[in-house]
Amino acid sequence: MSWRLWVPLFAFALFVGLAAYQLTQPKDEFVQSRMVGEELPYFELPPAMDGVEGVSNASFADGQPRLLNIWASWCLPCIAEAPHLESLKEQGAEIVGVAIRDRPEDVARFLAQHGNPYSRIGRDDLSEVQLAIGSSGVPETFVIDGSGVIRHQHIGDIRADDVPRLLAELEKAR
């Protein structure tokens, strides 16, 4: 029997092996923003409720690094994230909020219940800012440096062990 007869079998075994390996790999459903390293695009959002200031890209370019938190009152992980945003704020981080598809009364109720860590909150009814900075869900948090350049993206809710990491990213962006 010629050795050539075995070639298709080996090719098949290789294919099965590759497929089996890929099946055991954890699935990564996160869509990374390509805007990390780029300047914030132009935007101007009205305040998300009475008594807060709105957000524009110009709110960022004053030399101080900030966190830009994309969230919504209807988003359940945002509730889990709230205490960690509070602790980031206590440790000196300035957090700017963008509320996605949200009503002022819902925003006010959420903040009354879970605390308000934000220095400003913009109202993004059409996900315009979210799309412009390459974010694909809520919550997401971006580190913006003092010249308005996006330095880091955190996808999903912030957990306790993400707090020091984000503080370090803020320090790096200084």
Place this chain on the structure above:
Amino acid sequence: MIRPLVVSFILMLAFPLAAQQSMPPAPYAYRQLDDPVQEAAAQDLMETLRCLKCQSQSIADSDAPMAGDMRHQVRIRIAAGESPDQIRGWLTQRYGDYVSYKPVVSATTWPLFAIPILLLALAGGVLLGRYRRRA
């Protein structure tokens, strides 16, 4: 008898989604453009853009609010005179090729296009060899 049925029906309702939709959809999420040529161009483009929330659907197929917001962007940009390729470029600049369903030949995807041609050529070669041997 009726009560468990009612309770299970209520449990079936997706409340977080309902909350997301307490806001009206974006103006052009479900409204077509007045110009049929522009609307056709927008529709073609929307069918080849991935919904980021529901990753196996195009934004034309998805009822996720974010897909509606993306359709709104596509339609107002087409109406403002942008070309479909410009809009696709705007999105891939933000989300990478992942957001587009339109296949492109690139540094990572060229084997997908090259391998079938290679295999066809190989099969042709083998067949030709066999015919010659028989003749």
